[in-house]
Amino acid sequence: xxxxxxxxxxxxxxxxxxxxxxxxxxxxxxxxxxxxxxxxxxxxxxxxxxxxxxxxxxxxxxxxxxxxxxxxxxxxxxxxxxxxxxxxxxxxxxxxxxxxxxxxxxxxxxxxxxxxxxxxxxxxxxxxxxxxxxxxxxxxxxxxxxxxxxxxxxxxxxxxxxxxxxxxxxxxxxxxxxxxxxxxxxxxxxxxxxxxxxxxxxxxxxxxxxxxxxxxxxxxxxxxxxxxxxxxxxxxxxxxxxxxxxxxxxxxxxxxxxxxxxxxxxxxxxxxxxxxxxxxxxxxxxxxxxxxxxxxxxxxxxxxxxxxxxxxxxxxxxxxxxxxxxxxxxxxxxxxxxxxxxxxxxxxxxxxxxx
Numbered sequence: 001x002x003x004x005x006x007x008x009x010x011x012x013x014x015x016x017x018x019x020x021x022x023x024x025x026x027x028x029x030x031x032x033x034x035x036x037x038x039x040x041x042x043x044x045x046x047x048x049x050x051x052x053x054x055x056x057x058x059x060x061x062x063x064x065x066x067x068x069x070x071x072x073x074x075x076x077x078x079x080x081x082x083x084x085x086x087x088x089x090x091x092x093x094x095x096x097x098x099x100x101x102x103x104x105x106x107x108x109x110x111x112x113x114x115x116x117x118x119x120x121x122x123x124x125x126x127x128x129x130x131x132x133x134x135x136x137x138x139x140x141x142x143x144x145x146x147x148x149x150x151x152x153x154x155x156x157x158x159x160x161x162x163x164x165x166x167x168x169x170x171x172x173x174x175x176x177x178x179x180x181x182x183x184x185x186x187x188x189x190x191x192x193x194x195x196x197x198x199x200x201x202x203x204x205x206x207x208x209x210x211x212x213x214x215x216x217x218x219x220x221x222x223x224x225x226x227x228x229x230x231x232x233x234x235x236x237x238x239x240x241x242x243x244x245x246x247x248x249x250x251x252x253x254x255x256x257x258x259x260x261x262x263x264x265x266x267x268x269x270x271x272x273x274x275x276x277x278x279x280x281x282x283x284x285x286x287x288x289x290x291x292x293x294x295x296x297x298x299x300x301x302x303x304x305x306x307x308x309x310x311x312x313x314x315x316x317x318x319x320x321x322x323x324x325x326x327x328x329x330x331x332x333x334x335x336x337x338x339x340x341x342x343x344x345x346x347x348x349x350x351x352x353x354x355x
Contacts, residue, residue, distance in 0.1 A: 021180070021327065021341065024200075024320045028354050029225050031320070032313030034306075037201040040317075041177040042211030044201040045251040047071040047292050050213065051172030052183030052197070053164040060154040062331035065120060065168040066183035066197055068109040068213055068249045070290050072172075074131050076140060079104040082290040083258045085265025087272070091245050091284025092117050095143040103258025105290050107142040108169060111184035111215045111247050114148040116160040123165035145286060147217035147245040149187030152331035177213070180325030187331060188217035189244065190322065191230055191276070193339040194329050198322025202310035206303075208254040210310035212268060214318040218244035218285070220278035224320060224344065225353045230276060232347045233340070243282030246272060248315055250289040254307055255296035261289040267308045271315025287315075 024031070025040065037044025049069040056062055070080040082105030084096040094117055099105055107128055112120045124142040128134060149155060168183065177199045179185075185196030195216035202210050222230030248268045256264065265287035272285065279285060299307075328338045348354035 021325050021338070023179070024317055024324050027324060027341065029348070031225055031317050032202070034202040034204065034310050034313055037203055037209050037211070039176050040201055041199040042068065042201065042213040042249065042251050043174045043177055045209050045211045045253050045292055048211065048251050049172035049174055050177045051168045051170065052178060053168035053171065054182050054186050055159055055164055056186065057159065060332045061157065061159045062187035062329060063113045063149055063153040063160060064183040064186040065160055065164050066111045066185065066215065067168040067172055069172050070105065070251065070292055074133050075108065076106045076128060076137060077133050078294070079106045080290045080292060080294060081257055081261060082288065083261035083265055085262050085269065085287045085289065087269040087285030088279060088283050090282050091146065091286060093145045093286050094121050095141045098141040099143060105143060106140065109249055109288055110144045110165065112144065112146055112160055113153060113155055113184070113187070114146045115155050115158050117144050117146050119158060120144050120160060120165050123162040126162065127166060127169055143288065145247040145288065147188055147215055147247060147284070149217065151187070151189050151334055152329055152336060153187035154332055179321055181327055181329055184215045185322060187329070188215065189336050190216040190218055191220060191222040192234070193323060194326040194336045196322045196326040198318040198320065198325065200314045200317035200321060202314045204306035204310050206306060208252060208307060210250065210252045210307055210314050212311065212314040212318040213249045214315065214322055215247040216319055216322040218246045218277055218283050219280070221276040223274065223276035224348065227348055227351045227353045229344055229347050233343060243280050245284035248272070248287045250287055250311055251292065252307060253292050255293040255298050256291040257298045260299070260301070260304060261291060263304065264289045264307060264311050267311035268315040271312040272319065274312065274316045275319045
């Protein structure tokens with residue numbers, strides 16, 4: 001890693017350490033009916049790992065990489081059942097067609113900035129081809145998604161490089177997941193406020209876990225716990241920043257195959273709708289779903305309703321966590337304010353949604 005890249009990563013860590021804002025539940029809001037897992041994160045699905053590399057440099061670079069690994073082994077040799085659901089296809093999700101053709105994911109799922117997809121994919125190929133056991137591999141499908149962080153980041157500079165990607169992959173861990181202005185969420189904007197990375201999880205009565213990680217960069221009329229917060233904050237223009245995109249990664253330990261994983265992806269989009277998303281022409285709305293149970297018989301269709309509800313609730317909370325945890329950010333000649341939590345608290349109390 002070059003000194004310049006190392007400095008960019010350290011600058012990102014310093015920026016995130018400036019302030020710790022609460023998650024949605026710490027704020028006092030519990031959406032939905034199902035309980036969260038221990039971490040209330042995608043990593044509550046056993047074996048799932050998340051890593052970030054945050055790239056902050058000078059006045060114009062605010063971007064990064066977020067990697068989700070379904071397991072810590074060689075994903076090409078131990079593929080995981082997977083599917084991609086597309087709410088609106090204004091985006092550049094590399095590798096999605098093979099996932100939906102074969103129903104399998106064979107690489108880490110990596111999120112980044114729009115014009116960096118190709119560079120990130122090349123680095124993921126380097127990582128996968130170098131794994132022991134892959135010496136003779138001649139075809140490999142990497143899965144790389146994006147949102148456009150061009151408001152706060154010099155997206156044309158394509159500042160994410162190989163070492164950043166490898167740093168995110170090597171940093172991937174279980175347990176608590178860093179949220180807000182981190183990794184692929186460093187420069188994103190949601191509902192006109194600072195967006196970022198958010199995650200949440202739910203457990204079903206049968207004991208299965210669903211976790212969602214979101215990279216939020218879209219617009220609409222913000223709703224929190226059914227309350228029209230966006231309208232109350234900005235009466236003149238509640239549907240702020242209607243265009244944009246969101247990438248959601250859905251993980252479950254329930255034994256599901258491709259068809260029903262696509263159905264989980266649809267429910268992630270339903271969770272997105274609960275937050276007041278606009279679903280505009282210029283928004284790329286994607287859900288990548290995978291199951292970590294590879295050896296068990298697939299669940300019957302009639303048993304899936306609790307998993308659907310878990311996905312909706314986890315997606316909604318993951319998106320809101322990205323906003324609650326993000327901090328005001330200046331970059332590329334603009335300042336995007338964080339969601340004003342004091343005003344949000346007052347609005348929620350007026351609607352009797354918060355004690």
